[in-house]
Amino acid sequence: MSAAPLTYSRLDKSGFDALADGHPDVVIPLEQTPSWVEFEQALGRRPLGIWSYRDAADRLVATAGYVHVVRRFRESVVVVNGPVWFVERTPAAERALMETVRHQFREDPSVDPLYVRMQVATLQAPATGPIEHGWYEREIVVDLTPSEADLLKSFRPNARNSIRRAQRNGVEVKHIPRMEWKEVFGTQLFPIMQETAERDGFQSFDSSYYETLLTVLGDHLRLLVAYRDGVPLSWLITTEYRGYSVYYFAGSTHEARSTFAPYLLLWEAFKVLKAAGNTACGLTGIVSENYPGLANVTTFKKNFSKNVVVVPTTYDIPLRPVRYAAVASLLTARRTAPSAARAVLRRAAVLGRRSGREPVSTTET
Known part of the structure; x- marks a missing residue:
């Protein structure tokens, strides 16, 4: 696998505060702050922290706070009302961030998400979908x-x-x-x-x-x-x-x-x-x-x-594209034709067994 286009590191509260103080003109949603991480934890959810992303010149590009969500047939990592951008949000910059995030969570041994969900201003690969919409536009x-x-x-x-x-x-x-x-x-x-x-x-x-x-x-x-x-x-x-x-x-x-x-x-x-x-x-x-x-x-x-x-639309970044397509088809079939959903459900179950992970049900953001 190729190296990520951007470098990334997890921020502690003092690091986040210093970063925010250094960029007073950037609007940072409350959902992308350490306070929101505490709220997610209090709800019994699993936040994965806030991460910063920098380019080759060590320039801050963006930050993103993630929540790990598990539902039947799929795990996901969700950015709630983010990421936050500190440079111009060009299509090229977005693609670099999405490729980095895809690399990051494919390599993370603590989670096994089917996709990462975040707001994307310009729809392009690797973004697709989403399986369901997650934020107003x-x-x-x-x-x-x-x-x-x-x-x-x-x-x-x-x-x-x-x-x-x-x-x-x-x-x-x-x-x-x-x-x-x-x-x-x-x-x-x-x-x-x-x-x-x-x-x-x-x-x-x-x-x-x-x-x-x-x-x-x-x-x-x-x-x-x-x-x-x-x-x-x-x-x-x-x-x-x-x-x-x-x-x-x-x-x-x-x-x-x-x-x-x-x-x-x-x-x-x-x-x-x-x-x-x-x-x-x-x-x-x-x-x-x-x-x-x-x-x-x-x-x-x-x-x-x-x-x-x-507001940029929420899209998915599939980490396992074949299984993502199967799950997306399942949910579409459920909404349109219950009989077709059963056939797709069987296929998704087979793919789930092949992945070696059993689905768990909870609530998604």
């Missing part, structure tokens, strides 16, 4: 640098009117003290998340996931709740890291919509995030080709900004 980003008055003025009229209507309806936004986060979420807010998931047709995590998030990542989070007459109607969790904030999780009741509570809630979040020194707030995913189900939230989010940011 478009998002709204709100500029928080204008004054509060100018920021409010930048919203669509519908948003400004909805904020005023929420105030007239008696909606009150509260910042929940950190020591109360876990109890408030479990007793008051998780039922709202369940209602939201059922109404909008998605599957939420269980309550322990959000409670672990609030416990482990508390230094980077805020929890705001909209109440009316003491009853919680809507809530949100925001993240913050290096001046960039994200509207990360949220839930709302049917009454929240009729009282316009989510509009006032998000406006109050913008104000507190701005006051804390954040210069932008990402509103996470909106509708795209691979995520048509995000159409409903897109309408809401576009009320606050016209700034649509393209």
Whole structure:
């Protein structure tokens, strides 16, 4: 096997912090930090650390934090919302990184992944697929640098009117003290998340996931709740890291919509995030080709900004291409024709036995 195009090394926390401090203008997602590694560990998952990649001139090219994921018929290594780039993200640079990552995990004796999953801006070999999509591809980003008055003025009229209507309806936004986060979420807010998931047709995590998030990542989070007459109607969790904030999780009741509570809630979040020194707030995913189900939230989010940011699509880098193709065919068959899936399933099982590894079931990021 040829040598990797880039050199790579694992970063400890002090090494990561020094690297981040040396590049203050690079946006580093919270999911690509040592704090997120601690969160993954607290969930019982297996993070593989954060790695740096350098070229022949010892110039920092990128960093990537990995999580080892095991599901039936496949293991994978997943980069959540990354990698992070410190040079221009050209097709040639991406190919060099992908070839290096493929070499890295083929040679790693501690894992036996079928593929590595990461965001790729230019689809080219060795990237393909993906077997399933893992991250949104478009998002709204709100500029928080204008004054509060100018920021409010930048919203669509519908948003400004909805904020005023929420105030007239008696909606009150509260910042929940950190020591109360876990109890408030479990007793008051998780039922709202369940209602939201059922109404909008998605599957939420269980309550322990959000409670672990609030416990482990508390230094980077805020929890705001909209109440009316003491009853919680809507809530949100925001993240913050290096001046960039994200509207990360949220839930709302049917009454929240009729009282316009989510509009006032998000406006109050913008104000507190701005006051804390954040210069932008990402509103996470909106509708795209691979995520048509995000159409409903897109309408809401576009009320606050016209700034649509393209996020590189998540692709797979197969490490065992023949078996990867078989597994991909299996999953496609399951979605389209159950009888065909059984035939592909048998083939995948044979390939699994040949590999000498038995599949284990867990949850993938």
